[in-house]
Amino acid sequence: MSDALDSLRQEVRDWLAVHAPKDWRARSTSEAAFLELQRSWFATLAKGGYAVPHWPEDWPGGGRSLAEQKVIYEEFARADTPRLLLSFMSTYHAASTLFEWGSAEQQQRYIPRILEGEIWCQGFSEPGAGSDLAALRTRAERKGDVYLVNGQKLWSTMGQFADQCLLLVRTSSEGVKQAGLTYLLLDLKAPGVTARPIHQIHGDEEFAEIFLDNVEIPVANRLGEEGQGWAVAQSTLSSERGLTLLELSARMRGALWRIGDLIRANGRGEDAGVLRDFGRLASKVDATCAVADQFLASRIAGEERVGDASIVKLAYSRTLRDFTSLGLRIGGLEAQYHAPITFGGGMETGNWMADFMNSYAWTIAGGSDEVQRNIIAERLLGMPREPKNWVVKEGAA
Amino acid sequence: MSMTRAELQDAAAKAFGGDLTPDAAHSWNLIAEMGWLMMAVPEDQGGLGLGREAVGVIHQALGRTLVAGPAIAQMLVIEALSAAGGQDELLGRAMAGEMMSASLTEGLSAVPDADRASHVLRIEAGRISLLPVEGLVLTARATWDKTRRLFDVDVGDAVGVVLAQGDAATALADRLSALRSVALAGDCLGGADAALAMTIDYLETRRQFDRPLALFQALKHRVADMKTALVAAEALFWARAGDEATDAVAMGTMKAHAASVYRLIAEEAIQLHGGIGLTMEHPCHLFLKRATLNAVLGGDADQWEEAAGRRALNA
Numbered sequence: 001m002s003d004a005l006d007s008l009r010q011e012v013r014d015w016l017a018v019h020a021p022k023d024w025r026a027r028s029t030s031e032a033a034f035l036e037l038q039r040s041w042f043a044t045l046a047k048g049g050y051a052v053p054h055w056p057e058d059w060p061g062g063g064r065s066l067a068e069q070k071v072i073y074e075e076f077a078r079a080d081t082p083r084l085l086l087s088f089m090s091t092y093h094a095a096s097t098l099f100e101w102g103s104a105e106q107q108q109r110y111i112p113r114i115l116e117g118e119i120w121c122q123g124f125s126e127p128g129a130g131s132d133l134a135a136l137r138t139r140a141e142r143k144g145d146v147y148l149v150n151g152q153k154l155w156s157t158m159g160q161f162a163d164q165c166l167l168l169v170r171t172s173s174e175g176v177k178q179a180g181l182t183y184l185l186l187d188l189k190a191p192g193v194t195a196r197p198i199h200q201i202h203g204d205e206e207f208a209e210i211f212l213d214n215v216e217i218p219v220a221n222r223l224g225e226e227g228q229g230w231a232v233a234q235s236t237l238s239s240e241r242g243l244t245l246l247e248l249s250a251r252m253r254g255a256l257w258r259i260g261d262l263i264r265a266n267g268r269g270e271d272a273g274v275l276r277d278f279g280r281l282a283s284k285v286d287a288t289c290a291v292a293d294q295f296l297a298s299r300i301a302g303e304e305r306v307g308d309a310s311i312v313k314l315a316y317s318r319t320l321r322d323f324t325s326l327g328l329r330i331g332g333l334e335a336q337y338h339a340p341i342t343f344g345g346g347m348e349t350g351n352w353m354a355d356f357m358n359s360y361a362w363t364i365a366g367g368s369d370e371v372q373r374n375i376i377a378e379r380l381l382g383m384p385r386e387p388k389n390w391v392v393k394e395g396a397a
Numbered sequence: 398m399s400m401t402r403a404e405l406q407d408a409a410a411k412a413f414g415g416d417l418t419p420d421a422a423h424s425w426n427l428i429a430e431m432g433w434l435m436m437a438v439p440e441d442q443g444g445l446g447l448g449r450e451a452v453g454v455i456h457q458a459l460g461r462t463l464v465a466g467p468a469i470a471q472m473l474v475i476e477a478l479s480a481a482g483g484q485d486e487l488l489g490r491a492m493a494g495e496m497m498s499a500s501l502t503e504g505l506s507a508v509p510d511a512d513r514a515s516h517v518l519r520i521e522a523g524r525i526s527l528l529p530v531e532g533l534v535l536t537a538r539a540t541w542d543k544t545r546r547l548f549d550v551d552v553g554d555a556v557g558v559v560l561a562q563g564d565a566a567t568a569l570a571d572r573l574s575a576l577r578s579v580a581l582a583g584d585c586l587g588g589a590d591a592a593l594a595m596t597i598d599y600l601e602t603r604r605q606f607d608r609p610l611a612l613f614q615a616l617k618h619r620v621a622d623m624k625t626a627l628v629a630a631e632a633l634f635w636a637r638a639g640d641e642a643t644d645a646v647a648m649g650t651m652k653a654h655a656a657s658v659y660r661l662i663a664e665e666a667i668q669l670h671g672g673i674g675l676t677m678e679h680p681c682h683l684f685l686k687r688a689t690l691n692a693v694l695g696g697d698a699d700q701w702e703e704a705a706g707r708r709a710l711n712a
Contacts, residue, residue: 260710269710272703279705280698283633283650290632314621315629373621374614381597381624383611 005071012050012075019044020079025342025349028082031205034343035161038086039117045084046115050076052091054243056099059111066300069243077250085206085344086119086158092244094120094166097236101183101223110164110185121162123153123186123210124233130155131371133168134177134230138212140169140184142226146216147171147184152209155365159208160197162188167217168233171226181229185221192216202357203341237367238309245312246292248347252316252323253285255348259323262330262350274330281319281326288319307380310372317362317369320347324356402635405451409458417591417680418544421465428459428468429494437472437576438479442488449576453583453638460587463683465544467509469580473499473573474518477525480569481560487516487527497527501547501577501694511535511548519552520573525566528557542686574645577695578652579638585652585659585691586634589627592659592666592684596620599670616669623662630658646708649701656692663688 021041028034045051049061053072057063064072084091095114098107114120129136138151149169156165165186172180188195192215197205224232259278268274295312298304327350328335335352342349347362349355363369377383412427413419428434436451438444445451452472459468474497478488491497499518501507508517512535519526534551561569597620600611610616637643637651663685667674674681692698 256709257712260712263710272699275706275710276699276702277706278709279650279702279707280653282705282709283654283702284629286636287629287633287654290636291629293636294632311625311628314625318625370618373618376621376624377617381620383597383601383617383620384609386614387612 005067008068009071009075012072013079015048015050016075016079016081019048020081024082025345028343028345029340031343035086037082038084038344041082042084042087042117046117051084051087051115052095054092055095060115066243066296070246070296073243073247074250077247077254080251080254082344083247083251083346086161087114087117089122089157089162089166090114090118090120090164093122093236094164097166097183097223097232100235101232106185106221106223118164119158119162120164120166121156121159121188121208121210122236123156123159123165123167124236125155126152127154131368133233134181136168136170136181138167138169140171140182140217142171142219143216145219147182147219147222149184149186149212149215149217151212153212154207154209155198156195156208156210157206157365159188159210160195160205162195162208164188165210166236168229171229178230179227181233182226183223183229183232184217185223186212186215186217187221190215190217200357201360202354204343204354204358206361243296245316246289246296249285249289249292249316249319251346252320252348253289255323255346256282256285258348258350259327259330262327262352266330266332268330277326281322284319284322288315291315305380307376310367310375310380313362313366314369314372314376317359320359320362321356323348324352324359327352328356402450402454405447405454406458409454413458413462413464415462418463418465418683424459424464425466425468425494425496428455428466433468434471434475434494435492438475438488438492442479442485443492444479448639448641449579449643450635450639452576453579453634456580456583457587457590460584460687461591463544463588463591463680463687465546467496467498467514469577469584470499470501470509470518471497472580473577474516474527476573476576477518477560477569478527480572481525484558484560487558490515499573500550501581502696505550505552507538507547507694508550509548510546511550512537512546516557517550517552519557520570521566523563523566524559525561525569525573526557526559528552528555540686540690542683542690544683544687545690571645574695575643575648578645578648581691581695582634582638582648582652582655585655585688586627586631588684588687588691589630589655589659589662592662592681593620593623593627595680596623596662596666596669603671610669619665619669623665626658626661630655646701646704649696650705652695653692653698653701656688657698659684659688660692 024037028037052061053064053069055062098110126136140147140149165188167184167186169182169184170180171182192213194211195208198207198209199205263269263274292312295308331352339351341351341354378385412431433455435444436447440446475491478484496514497516498508498511498514514530516527517530519528536549538547538549540547600616601609603610633651637647667681670681673679
């Protein structure tokens with residue numbers, strides 16, 4: 001087995017030596033340059049057969065085992081290639097949901113277009129429904145062959161650049177709130193759709209809000225049955241666990257030199273306190289990599305438990321905060337002077353204040369640290385669940 | 398490794414899966430009977446040839462129930478005798494359970510159970526030797542942690558058997574340091590796991606305000622943070638202990654990480670147990686005392702993390 005993996009590793013390495021973009025960080029100083037880089041790199045990957053190794057084998061470029069995917073991502077991290085941010089939602093969330101819930105016709109309609117570069121975003125969260133996603137209120141009314149949709153979606157990653165949207169809507173207010181949800185596929189060019197970027201605290205615009213005003217969505221664009229939306233959404237939400245954090249932890253380890261350079265540049269190389277903090281961070285980063293590794297091994301062995309993924313995410317998000325905090329601290333006053341951000345430059349760009357603020361994306365997005373802690377305590381460790389009757393009491397009062 | 402980690406963990410849990418702080422003499426006999434002292438010794442020297450990962454498994458089991466005794470020091474002596482070669486007689490006696498001890502820190506302080514040992518290992522710059530205890534001056538140093546009995550040893554002008562000199566001694570000293578870190582880290586992670594399980598159990602049982610404490614999210618989140626820290630430290634532990642290339646600094650930093658997690662969990666265990674956790678009759682304090690002692694044995698976090706930082710700086 002390891003011989004085959006070794007030869008795959010060499011194959012990927014050789015391919016990257018020819019095709020990996022060079023000096024891309026220096027070029028990615030504007031949104032337009034970022035989009036161009038993301039699009040051309042995805043097209044190159046798709047052509048080379050490395051864009052979607054996690055897809056089933058009946059699709060071009062798919063059929064790689066988890067062990068093979070790990071090798072591929074390790075080599076990509078090692079070569080410091082741009083991460084696929086623009087097409088991430090398309091190749092993971094949209095694709096895996098379509099594979100699990102889409103009809104043959106729906107798969108034929110959407111999947112090939114993803115490989116051609118069609119961009120997807122996710123329309124789940126709303127102003128009143130963040131961690132409590134099932135409380136969402138965007139309303140869809142059945143009118144013959146279409147649903148008429150009204151509402152507002154928030155925190156749609158890359159929503160302002162997307163062509164299609166995975167949309168979770170409410171079709172009923174009866175019974176428990178999860179039971180009234182339905183899953184639709186929305187063409188963002190449809191009349192009545194407005195997507196607006198959200199300015200984040202570090203200046204980037206990775207997220208958008210999407211307004212839906214009497215938007216018509218064909219019933220043929222529904223995934224699963226009416227009222228089955230919550231179950232479909234679970235496939236979407238679980239699609240990215242595992243490899244993403246393996247890749248991100250490997251990239252964090254690969255970026256430790258940035259802090260080393262900073263320590264030297266600021267003349268702190270003989271400061272025992274700084275060296276200790278740096279040494280402690282390095283072992284924490286290694287521990288995070290080891291957790292991600294162990295998680296993937298347990299997934300390959302079919303031994304993954306509910307909550308294991310939350311441990312990986314929480315370990316990563318806290319370590320990323322530590323990483324960027326140390327950079328910010330050693331960066332001193334210089335780090336407080338504004339420097340232009342590198343679009344799509346990863347979590348550790350060496351622009352310390354921007355990196356530090358950006359680290360909140362991992363402690364809040366994709367299920368906040370607090371939600372992960374609930375999952376770990378209640379579902380992995382079996383501690384009792386929150387009582388659910390609070391809202392009922394409030395209504396009765 | 399011929400015996401898998403899981404098999405060894407099962408066997409260890411059967412031997413030391415019962416009450417906390419089992420009888421020291423009984424524990425020592427059990428450790429020797431199970432062949433644990435010969436675990437890391439190559440097969441051609443009469444050992445089992447299982448490497449440092451197996452050593453980690455054993456000390457995790459011993460840490461989990463706070464087993465007393467000089468097992469860590471004994472394994473250092475055995476490793477030194479094995480590496481020196483030509484010491485089959487002493488090596489055989491040590492593997493069979495004749496107590497031989499070694500410092501768990503620098504020089505000849507913090508030597509566990511020196512009064513019950515026949516020999517003591519001495520590590521100096523450029524020389525490693527084994528000295529008979531008879532005739533040496535032992536000073537008992539009572540520790541807060543009653544699961545360990547530490548002594549300062551004054552060797553005077555005794556020399557003993559020289560096991561390694563010069564570069565060979567330096568290389569062996571590094572190997573012993575790494576092995577000591579694996580053993581201490583295993584002890585930390587076993588203890589941390591037990592203290593966390595005990596704390597969760599208590600939170601689920603203890604009721605205040607008409608509900609189990611485990612229902613309070615503020616407490617659940619602290620438990621989740623402890624669990625996450627423990628799983629991460631364990632993953633680092635297996636990754637480094639299982640890699641024969643890990644050197645003294647990488648292993649020492651791993652041990653510092655494990656010790657900090659043990660201390661965090663032991664401190665939180667007391668806090669979350671409330672008043673009962675402050676009493677001698679409850680075992681919480683045993684974990685805290687062993688955790689703080691483990692943190693300074695085998696080099697403290699300041700020492701290892703500074704070395705690791707220097708290394709990362711020059712990487």
